[in-house]
Amino acid sequence: MNSLDIYMISTGIIIGTIARLVTLKVDFRQVPSYPTAFFNNIFLGFVAATLGSVAIPALLAGDFVAVTFLTVAVQQFRDVRVAERESLGKLEHTEYTQRGEAYIDGIAKTFESRNYISLITSLATVLVMEALRNANIVVSILCGAVAGIVVMVLIYRFTKGKTVGEICEVNLGQIEVRGSELYVDGMYVTNYLGTDRSRELFLSKGIAVVITPDDPKSRVTLENYGQRQAILFEAIRILGVRRYKFLRKNFETGKIIISFIPINYDAEKVIKAIKHTPILENSRKIDRIMKNSGGSHNG
Template sequence: KPDFTAVTFLALAASQFREIRSIERKTLENLEENELVGRGSDYIEGIARTFEARNYLVMATALLTSIAHELGKWPAALVLAVLAILFARAFMAGETIGDICEVVPARLWFNKDGVLMVEDIGFVNIGLREMREKIVAEGLAVLIRPKNADARATIHDLGQRQAIAHTVAVLLGTKKDVDLPEYTPMARKNPDTGEVGLYTVPVEKDMEALILAVKRAPVLESARSRPLKTEAGRLAARP
């Protein structure tokens, strides 16, 4: 007589995994209130999706390994388990900003009207002279240059830019506090060139570390765009 116990538990686990995304999303949204530099709703949704996907990958790996054991005993199960784990790691790695963009140091300065500039990208007006001097002395800036039209569309997404700023703040620290909004890491785009400038006042002033942090920022699934996959996008991208 067939035993469907394992199938029953498999179906039960799958139904529970569907709740994981909402639980993780709610947890991160609650924590967002206390973040000096927030993740943003797009980043939170991406993390929640990743948590859900990881559970499905674990379940699939266990299922395939069990089938391999039944068909070929331990040697087959061991080989398939290793292959499944390697596939899962590669699948979950995802793209980073360093894969689709170049990140280079940029000049941080103020124009005559007191507007904070990264190269020729305007950010925000800083009124206090002492604050402007401190930002120029301790701040860092980079330019994020997209490698193609797909990358340009991706980094123009507001959620993607917020994710980059959050990653930089987490990895390098930030001198921002509740009463120092001027130190908030920000990313703004140049509408003419498609480049994105990023400014921050880190705890440790290290340009190499900043470039590496930006490159390691994840590309959000919700921000990912593929205009070059369409004829209209290819025509628009022609020089």
Template sequence: MIMGVIARTYMMKIDYRQYPTYPQAYLSHFTLGVIAAGLGAVVIPAITEKEYVAVTFLAIAAQHFRDVRSMERESLDNIEPTELVPKGTAYIEDIAKTFEARNYMAIITATATGTVMYIGELLQLSIFIRAIFGIVIGAIVINALNKMLETKLIDDIAEVKEAKITFEGPLLAIAGVIIMNIGLKDAREVFMKNGIAVEIVPKDENAIAILSNIGQRQAIQHNAAIQLGIRKDVDEPDFTPIARRNPENGNIVMAIVAMEPNIEYLIEAVRRTPIIESSKRKPLDSYVGKKVSMKD
């Protein structure tokens, strides 16, 4: 049970997104982690004592943790209207699924540790040796699950570079891609003075498919605005960052009027944006995709 709690606590990190919040959401997720670890810890004792009814509690727990996903989704949906630059439904769903999966991580770690300790008991090893083996296996499982659940970043699939902001009359353009119509002269001057822009160049066709996803682009916009700050208020839609796709090559361009207009910081913020699970595509792995790739 201790190893399961450690597994859940290890994955509980508060970063720039401030979610889970501290201390309310942090405490609730920690408590759920303790419950999940307890469920995983009793699996082996229940089976060895032939208390198979107790094992069915795992099925009930799985349903409960699915409800946790719904709870997180609802919570994030409720605060979404308060964001100057929204996360988007895809990003919210990704966060909710992550919290559900981390409770399963606590169950798996506790069960694996208990299994090793039970095997040690069958081999008549001392409690001290069994505890050491349990800790080692638990740590290996935690590390393996952490690697498996590790989220890839935009930097893994694309190159992010500086782009130039230009105006074609009132039309804001980046690298030849029209972004939007900025009607007010004052707003155009703000963009020319404080605006910074990037171009995201996919490394292959799979990356093009991922970056074409609207939810993925919303996540990039949100992360950039949160980390660099944004010079806008609720009644200034002209300054909302918009990531547009170049239909000719699949590149993504985005401009932002940031509180900290440093292009290096913007590039780094975009690079570190996580790839949303629902946006992942692998067209190159399909039959048609392979044929097209060979033809190219």
């Protein structure tokens, strides 16, 4: 191994690790603990970047056995997904409200895919540097870094799904108590407010949010139970819940109503949290499939 190979591998590792840092920052709200899980994911990103960086030099050197480590890496990243799913599942009973299995599955897949981004980014970086082997080393490093960053951005944009705020309107709702019944913007929520204390709490400290789908397709997505559970989790986690939490849907309009008594009242934060809740894969609808005349063809 000569000095150029060292430069290539080092650059690939750095750019690949940076790719994991960038995507980890974007998805930081999905990390279950800090700083332990934060460090773990950075280290896994470093490992992925290292594997991607050594693949091209090993292949060109005829060391085909070394390339098989990529298959080992894929298995390891799958194990990360399984471990993350199990970890979050065991913590469900400790949360204010449950994430739900659909949300946990989406988070676990996200952790796995981010490692692939690091691997492919470092692979692209080293590949470009290898193609420019005869060029000036500074030019080679710059071109490799740029190529890696471009690949990272493209893959991230491809894998990044929509959020609730992109398909729905999220607004504060007006709380109204009629006897033992709770209404939000005139829509019935529950009749569980049978005590004076509960009614007083909702009127003085309660918060309610109304989520309105933009179109019928968005309504189908929003009415998925796993999706609604994920929204409720994000809304309550950001403010905490002192007492009571209700999630209701209006069957006529498709509006979703979330109402609870938070520990910290901050309307702006809860609206932002709901808007940034990701659309889960199992509730996402693809236009070209939805437009199929019946969708009954198998292939």
